[in-house]
Every structure is written in structure tokens, then in C-alpha cells.
Amino acid sequence: MFKKILIANRGEIAIRVMRACKELGVSTVAVYSEADSNALFAKYADEAYCIGPPPSSRSYLNIDSIIDVARKTGAEAIHPGYGFLSENAKFASACEKAGIIFIGPSSEVIEKMGSKITARSAMIEAGVPVVPGDGRAIEDDATAIEIGESIGYPLMVKASAGGGGIGMKVVYTPEELTRALSSIRNVAASTFGDSTVFIEKYLEEPRHIEIQILADSQGNCLYLGDRECSIQRRHQKLIEEAPSPIMTPELRRDMGEAAVKAAKKIGYVNAGTVEFLYSKGDYYFLEVNTRLQVEHGVTELVTGIDIVKQQLRVACGEKLPFTQDDIEIRGSAIECRINAEDPLNDFAPSPGKIRRYRSAGGPGVRVDSGVHMGYVIPPFYDSMISKLCVWGSDREEAIARMKRALYEYVVVGVKTNIPFHRTVLSIDAFAKGDLTTHFIDDHDVLSA
Numbered sequence: 001m002f003k004k005i006l007i008a009n010r011g012e013i014a015i016r017v018m019r020a021c022k023e024l025g026v027s028t029v030a031v032y033s034e035a036d037s038n039a040l041f042a043k044y045a046d047e048a049y050c051i052g053p054p055p056s057s058r059s060y061l062n063i064d065s066i067i068d069v070a071r072k073t074g075a076e077a078i079h080p081g082y083g084f085l086s087e088n089a090k091f092a093s094a095c096e097k098a099g100i101i102f103i104g105p106s107s108e109v110i111e112k113m114g115s116k117i118t119a120r121s122a123m124i125e126a127g128v129p130v131v132p133g134d135g136r137a138i139e140d141d142a143t144a145i146e147i148g149e150s151i152g153y154p155l156m157v158k159a160s161a162g163g164g165g166i167g168m169k170v171v172y173t174p175e176e177l178t179r180a181l182s183s184i185r186n187v188a189a190s191t192f193g194d195s196t197v198f199i200e201k202y203l204e205e206p207r208h209i210e211i212q213i214l215a216d217s218q219g220n221c222l223y224l225g226d227r228e229c230s231i232q233r234r235h236q237k238l239i240e241e242a243p244s245p246i247m248t249p250e251l252r253r254d255m256g257e258a259a260v261k262a263a264k265k266i267g268y269v270n271a272g273t274v275e276f277l278y279s280k281g282d283y284y285f286l287e288v289n290t291r292l293q294v295e296h297g298v299t300e301l302v303t304g305i306d307i308v309k310q311q312l313r314v315a316c317g318e319k320l321p322f323t324q325d326d327i328e329i330r331g332s333a334i335e336c337r338i339n340a341e342d343p344l345n346d347f348a349p350s351p352g353k354i355r356r357y358r359s360a361g362g363p364g365v366r367v368d369s370g371v372h373m374g375y376v377i378p379p380f381y382d383s384m385i386s387k388l389c390v391w392g393s394d395r396e397e398a399i400a401r402m403k404r405a406l407y408e409y410v411v412v413g414v415k416t417n418i419p420f421h422r423t424v425l426s427i428d429a430f431a432k433g434d435l436t437t438h439f440i441d442d443h444d445v446l447s448a
């Protein structure tokens with residue numbers, strides 16, 4: 001096991017990784033920007049170094065300064081968390097070159113999965129169902145029109161280097177198709193530096209279901225169940241749960257085995273997520289996320305497995321300590337992302353000083369928070385301040401528990417989306433598990 005690792009992230013996920021390290025006797029190095037000099041994660045670490053001014057580009061995205069701190073402190077490995085450099089192949093290879101272990105898959109796999117076109121063709125070879133469509137990069141409008149006709153409208157135009165919903169557009173006619181091709185190309189070129197686009201069939205009312213995978217460097221790969229992530233707003237997930245309310249043992253095994261086939265095909269090592277769209281009994285590969293996800297905690301709650309500890313073990317070259325048969329999904333877990341934003345003002349970020357803070361607690365409640373009373377939430381980073389997770393023996397108990405926890409959770413001084421979550425949890429369709437990716441729009445959830 002490592003003696004010391006550096007966490008190249010901030011907030012709740014930095015603390016989450018440090019907690020796993022503390023339990024394993026691994027000492028931790030935090031890197032923080034000038035805006036985070038008072039942040040909890042910097043205090044929690046055994047060592048903490050300022051790596052630059054507040055803007056992410058000058059600090060949390062600054063590859064050289066992060067690797068420099070790792071070298072100086074003798075950190076043997078770096079955990080990238082999520083966001084920032086977590087899916088940046090250049091960062092992973094910079095670590096490899098510096099002889100520092102990147103806790104995640106290889107830079108080649110990150111690179112490969114960063115292209116939706118490459119990922120899709122790897123899935124087809126692995127025999128994993130993909131969204132109906134055409135995996136070729138679109139070179140000109142005439143070909144696009146032809147392909148569009150053969151797939152059948154409505155279509156989804158997507159940037160191959162896209163992610164998080166950026167660089168995708170639904171089109172219903174050939175005119176819309178040609179217009180979308182040029183607009184997506186431009187967005188993709190400026191946002192991702194890669195204007196490659198492709199076309200798929202648009203699935204109208206899908207669910208967003210993802211499979212957590214874990215693979216070691218000895219060729220063992222298994223899945224840790226499923227998560228339903230359909231409750232999103234503008235591609236930001238808000239409420240996630242495990243298992244999906246529509247999951248059956250057969251479907252879970254089917255999707256899980258497909259995800260493992262995908263992981264083995266691309267030579268995946270460490271923790272990762274295979275995202276699917278589910279529609280009318282069928283599921284289709286969307287993309288592979290080559291990082292630990294925000295919502296990993298709900299999987300930990302229903303499997304009893306500490307995924308971050310397993311990441312550290314795998315990165316050390318250890319074999320997975322369990323097989324697929326050892327994995328059991330028990331009960332139901334729900335996560336609400338607590339964001340410092342104002343639901344009454346289009347969810348605009350609401351940075352500022354937390355004047356009163358009382359966390360939720362009690363049976364079956366887990367709070368992964370990066371904040372505390374008196375903390376000043378900086379305006380430079382994303383607005384998520386904590387994750388409120390609950391476990392129940394079944395989904396009904398989990399919902400009741402989440403409602404109780406949302407009632408207990410008090411944050412005064414900044415606006416939060418807690419009222420929004422209280423509203424969603426009380427919607428009948430939510431209790432019934434009638435979720436699609438259009439849930440928030442369909443129920444025009446105005447905050448309380």
C-alpha cells in the first residue's frame with residue numbers, strides 16, 4: 001500500500017479520498033488555490049500546498065504545479081477525484097512519465113474513451129448494444145442527409161469529444177440536421193478542440209442507467225450493480241439512486257455483464273462507469289466515464305464496498321479481494337446533490353458565508369460535505385457543497401429517510417437547492433419510480 005498520495009482535487013471529494021487514505025494508513029497531500037486556503041479539505045490533509053490563484057486554469061488544472069508538489073512531497077500516487085483533470089489523458093501520461101501512479105485507468109484508455117466514436121466502435125466489437133445510428137465521423141452534409149434518412153428522424157447530432165451534454169442537439173428535419181452539424185462542429189472545436197461529429201437515433205424518453213465497474217491489473221473485472229441517474233437538470237445530475245427502481249436481477253446481470261465485456265475489451269483498470277440509455281426494455285451504450293463519479297456513494301451503501309479503498313488497492317497492483325459472486329445489492333440508496341444555488345433565480349450559484357450549518361444525521365444517513373459553519377463558499381468552482389445520501393431496507397424507506405434528512409439539513413447564509421429536493425421527493429411519480437431524463441421538465445419542478 002502507498003505511504004503517501006496527493007489528491008488533485010478540492011471540496012467533498014478530496015475529503016472523501018482522504019478518509020479512505022486515513023483508514024489505510026496512507027498519508028495525504030492536499031493542493032489548494034488561494035481561494036481554498038481556509039477550506040476543510042486543506043486542513044484535513046497531512047500536508048497542504050498552495051498551487052496558485054483561484055481560477056481553476058491557474059490552480060486545479062495546472063498539471064505542472066500539481067506534479068511538482070507530488071515530486072517534492074514524495075507522493076507515490078495522485079488521485080484526481082472527478083471533474084478537473086480526472087479524465088485528462090495528458091495529465092495521466094504526465095504522471096506516468098514522472099513515475100507517479102495515476103489512480104485510474106491508463107492514459108491510453110482515457111484517450112480512447114474520450115472519443116465517443118472510438119468508444120462506440122469498441123463496444124460494437126465487444127458485442128455491447130449501442131444506440132442505433134452510424135458510427136462514422138460526418139464529413140459533409142450530403143453524407144449526413146443520407147445517413148439521417150437511413151437511421152430515421154428524430155436524430156441526435158453529437159460531438160465525438162463531447163461530454164456532460166455539451167455538443168449534442170436533437171434534430172427533426174434535414175434542414176435542422178445541416179444547421180446542427182455546423183453549430184455542433186463550432187461548439188466542439190472551441191470547447192474540446194475537436195470538431196468531429198456523428199449521428200445517432202434520438203431516444204425520446206430514456207432512462208439514464210449506469211453500471212459501476214471495478215477492474216484490477218490482473219485481468220479481474222466485475223460490476224458493482226447499477227445506478228439510476230435520470231433526475232438531471234441541464235445535464236447536471238441532481239438525484240441518483242441505487243438500484244434503479246426498474247432493475248430486475250436478470251436485467252442487472254445482463255447490463256453488468258455487458259459493462260464488464262466493454263471494460264475488458266478496452267483494457268480498463270481501476271474504477272469506472274459504463275453509462276447506458278434504457279428505453280422500452282432495451283439498453284444502449286452511451287459512454288464510459290474513466291473516473292470515480294460524484295454518485296459513487298450510493299453504490300457503496302448498497303454493496304458495503306468502499307470503492308475508493310479498492311481504487312487505492314488496485315493502483316498498488318493488488319488483486320481484487322472479491323469475485324462477482326461475493327457482490328450483493330442490499331436495500332436502496334438515494335443521493336441528493338446539495339448545491340449552493342438559488343432555485344428561485346434559475347439555480348444561479350449562491351456563493352458566500354455559511355452562517356448556520358446543521359448537518360442531517362441518524363440511522364441510514366451519510367453526508368459527504370466539504371463545508372462547515374463559517375466557511376465562505378468561493379464563486380470560482382462548481383456549486384456542489386455536499387452530497388446527502390441515505391440507505392433504506394427498501395426504496396420506500398429510503399425515500400422516507402431522505403425526506404427526514406432534507407428536513408434536518410440546515411444551511412443558512414447562502415441559498416441552496418434543499419427546498420427543490422424536498423419538492424421532488426414529494427412528487428408522486430418519483431415515489432412510483434416513473435423516471436425519465438425529462439422528469440424535471442415534465443414535472444416543471446418549481447422550488448418550494
Ligand SMILES: Nc1ncc2cc(-c3cccc4ccccc34)c(N3CC[C@@H](N)C3)nc2n1
Nearest residue numbers: 131156164165200201202203206208232235437
Ligand atoms: N441518441 C440519444 N438519444 C437520447 C439521449 C439522451 C441523453 C440524455 C441523457 C440524460 C439526460 C438528458 C437530458 C437532456 C437530453 C438528453 C439527455 C443523452 N446524453 C448524452 C450525454 C449524456 N450526459 C446525456 N444522449 C442521448 N442520445
Ligand SMILES: [Ca+2]
Nearest residue numbers: 163287288289
Ligand atoms: Ca463522460
